[in-house]
Amino acid sequence: MTPSNLKPCPDCEQPISKLAAFCPHCGAPDLKQADERSKTRELEVVVTDIDMSLGNMIIFLLKWVAAVFVVLLIVGAVVFAVLVAFYGAGEALHLILNPVRRA
Numbered sequence: 752m753t754p755s756n757l758k759p760c761p762d763c764e765q766p767i768s769k770l771a772a773f774c775p776h777c778g779a780p781d782l783k784q785a786d787e788r789s790k791t792r793e794l795e796v797v798v799t800d801i802d803m804s805l806g807n808m809i810i811f812l813l814k815w816v817a818a819v820f821v822v823l824l825i826v827g828a829v830v831f832a833v834l835v836a837f838y839g840a841g842e843a844l845h846l847i848l849n850p851v852r853r854a
């Protein structure tokens with residue numbers, strides 16, 4: 752390896768091969784991509800922000816739906832338990848399965 756084939760790592764500044772896909776010293780990945788990133792940092796940040804918020808929104812919605820589902824299950828279980836406590840299991844099932852007839 753000749754010095755002309757070496758360049759400083761952008762992360763740790765150790766001499767590494769220009770052809771290296773990642774720095775053997777600190778593990779910084781794909782140095783060509785790192786150079787591109789520093790040139791177009793602002794654009795990349797904006798695009799990354801949009802990607803992040805879209806992904807986060809989907810994850811947030813999924814978590815929200817899951818949370819609501821779990822809460823509804825818990826609330827339903829609690830309501831059912833209360834009904835069972837007050838009316839007994841048979842009457843509670845009757846109340847839940849035939850609410851219109853009851854009303």
Ligand SMILES: [Zn+2]
Nearest residue numbers: 760763774777
């Ligand atoms: Zn490095």
